[in-house]
Amino acid sequence: MLRVIGFGPGGYEYMTIEAKKALEASDLIVGYTVYTDLIREYFQEKEYYTTPMKQETERCRYALTQAREGREVAVVCSGDSGVYGMASLLCELAGDEPGTTLKFIAGVTAACSGGAVLGAPLSHDFAVISLSDLLTPMELIRQRVALCAQADMVLCIYNPSSRKRKDYLKEACDIILQYQSPDTVCGYVKQIGREGEEAVICTLRELRETQVDMFTTVYIGSSRTKKIGNWMVTPRGYRYASV
Amino acid sequence: MLRVIGFGPGGYEYMTIEAKKALEASDLIVGYTVYTDLIREYFQEKEYYTTPMKQETERCRYALTQAREGREVAVVCSGDSGVYGMASLLCELAGDEPGTTLKFIAGVTAACSGGAVLGAPLSHDFAVISLSDLLTPMELIRQRVALCAQADMVLCIYNPSSRKRKDYLKEACDIILQYQSPDTVCGYVKQIGREGEEAVICTLRELRETQVDMFTTVYIGSSRTKKIGNWMVTPRGYRYASV
Numbered sequence: 001m002l003r004v005i006g007f008g009p010g011g012y013e014y015m016t017i018e019a020k021k022a023l024e025a026s027d028l029i030v031g032y033t034v035y036t037d038l039i040r041e042y043f044q045e046k047e048y049y050t051t052p053m054k055q056e057t058e059r060c061r062y063a064l065t066q067a068r069e070g071r072e073v074a075v076v077c078s079g080d081s082g083v084y085g086m087a088s089l090l091c092e093l094a095g096d097e098p099g100t101t102l103k104f105i106a107g108v109t110a111a112c113s114g115g116a117v118l119g120a121p122l123s124h125d126f127a128v129i130s131l132s133d134l135l136t137p138m139e140l141i142r143q144r145v146a147l148c149a150q151a152d153m154v155l156c157i158y159n160p161s162s163r164k165r166k167d168y169l170k171e172a173c174d175i176i177l178q179y180q181s182p183d184t185v186c187g188y189v190k191q192i193g194r195e196g197e198e199a200v201i202c203t204l205r206e207l208r209e210t211q212v213d214m215f216t217t218v219y220i221g222s223s224r225t226k227k228i229g230n231w232m233v234t235p236r237g238y239r240y241a242s243v
Numbered sequence: 244m245l246r247v248i249g250f251g252p253g254g255y256e257y258m259t260i261e262a263k264k265a266l267e268a269s270d271l272i273v274g275y276t277v278y279t280d281l282i283r284e285y286f287q288e289k290e291y292y293t294t295p296m297k298q299e300t301e302r303c304r305y306a307l308t309q310a311r312e313g314r315e316v317a318v319v320c321s322g323d324s325g326v327y328g329m330a331s332l333l334c335e336l337a338g339d340e341p342g343t344t345l346k347f348i349a350g351v352t353a354a355c356s357g358g359a360v361l362g363a364p365l366s367h368d369f370a371v372i373s374l375s376d377l378l379t380p381m382e383l384i385r386q387r388v389a390l391c392a393q394a395d396m397v398l399c400i401y402n403p404s405s406r407k408r409k410d411y412l413k414e415a416c417d418i419i420l421q422y423q424s425p426d427t428v429c430g431y432v433k434q435i436g437r438e439g440e441e442a443v444i445c446t447l448r449e450l451r452e453t454q455v456d457m458f459t460t461v462y463i464g465s466s467r468t469k470k471i472g473n474w475m476v477t478p479r480g481y482r483y484a485s486v
Binding site for chain 1: 249251255256257258259260261263264299300323324325326327328330331332333334335337338341347348349350351352355356358359360362363364365366367368369370371372373378379383384386387390391393394395396471472474476477478479480481
């Protein structure tokens with residue numbers, strides 16, 4: 001059996017009880033090296049198969065082959081395995097050779113774990129967009145950012161930057177500034193739930209001038225998002241509806 | 244101390260280890276009756292304070308008052324407390340009278356838990372939109388649906404229906420049909436992780452004719468979303484990038 005497991009931001013306590021049990025029930029744990037390193041200390045008596053980035057297909061094929069041979073295999077992802085994770089690729093590869101049982105085990109995705117650090121940025125409609133153009137044409141990303149800003153939805157941005165894409169967040173901010181005020185409340189969280197966690201709340205104008213790394217999740221508020229104390233909050237509207 | 248806890252779709256094993264510990268550490272558990280009923284059997288030796296829908300403000304004020312008096316209080320929500328949950332309202336109310344420590348504990352939101360039942364519908368950019376117009380003008384909801392469909396993003400719809408809003412999903416489908424093919428792959432999951440869980444994959448044309456209830460989460464694919472076996476899958480693009 002092949003279990004596809006999202007284990008949340010990384011710490012033991014951020015995984016679900018279901019994920020913990022599924023990892024305990026697995027013999028072989030397969031994943032991207034950076035992610036398996038986050039959980040290795042909690043599941044020591046296991047065989048690990050890890051590969052670096054850009055070897056996703058090879059890694060997933062290996063996991064499927066091992067599962068077909070009758071092993072209990074876990075493919076792990078940080079966050080939720082269905083959000084920019086391995087779940088879709090595994091469905092595609094398994095679809096070629098039916099007969100492997102796949103079970104998907106949901107986890108807390110960065111939008112939610114980072115949101116909890118900032119307060120409540122996602123309490124109304126929101127969009128999740130990755131700025132990585134490794135697998136998506138940049139023009140489509142730009143279009144999506146523009147339309148979501150026009151829709152006045154909160155934007156949660158994954159993969160806001162990397163060594164080769166230093167200016168992508170700035171470019172996204174410039175697009176959003178065509179529709180939203182420079183004073184729009186924004187926030188970002190580095191290393192969610194990990195050592196070095198850091199959360200910042202700022203304005204869209206300030207965010208534009210900020211250099212973040214690839215382990216950062218960025219939140220761009222809607223016109224209704226507010227800073228309350230040290231929290232970034234997008235009100236749902238309960239307050240005035242039910243008093 | 245006041246902990247704001249999302250416990251996922253409902254079963255014990257779908258909550259994070261952090262949420263379980265936080266509930267164990269609380270004396271008083273506050274929540275909407277339907278949600279507290281989902282976890283009551285696992286945390287029996289606690290005091291509960293529950294109110295029905297539309298009494299969110301009163302319920303949160305009570306929790307804050309109790310926490311200020313020194314009690315260990317948990318406000319619980321299903322899914323993630325930051326996604327259409329109580330986190331934002333608690334920030335607003337706590338902001339009026341600073342001095343209460345709030346801690347937000349993220350959970351698996353329905354987009355992700357339902358996604359895991361369907362396969363991998365959210366493996367590329369997506370938007371989360373609630374069709375409830377109790378607190379949001381219907382015109383804004385319509386606009387958001389239209390812009391996200393135009394952006395060719397997967398749409399995950401919360402609160403797709405209720406007794407008073409039987410036709411809202413049909414209306415949303417009609418808006419999306421202006422931009423997307425009637426053959427767009429869609430799916431929905433009823434009672435995620437609960438007794439009576441049921442998942443269906445269909446086309447946008449079929450979804451338009453479907454009556455769902457308020458305990459259903461709906462997924463409307465992008466132009467790239469596919470049905471593979473019994474899964475709804477939005478490919479990330481790994482397959483062709485890394486072979």
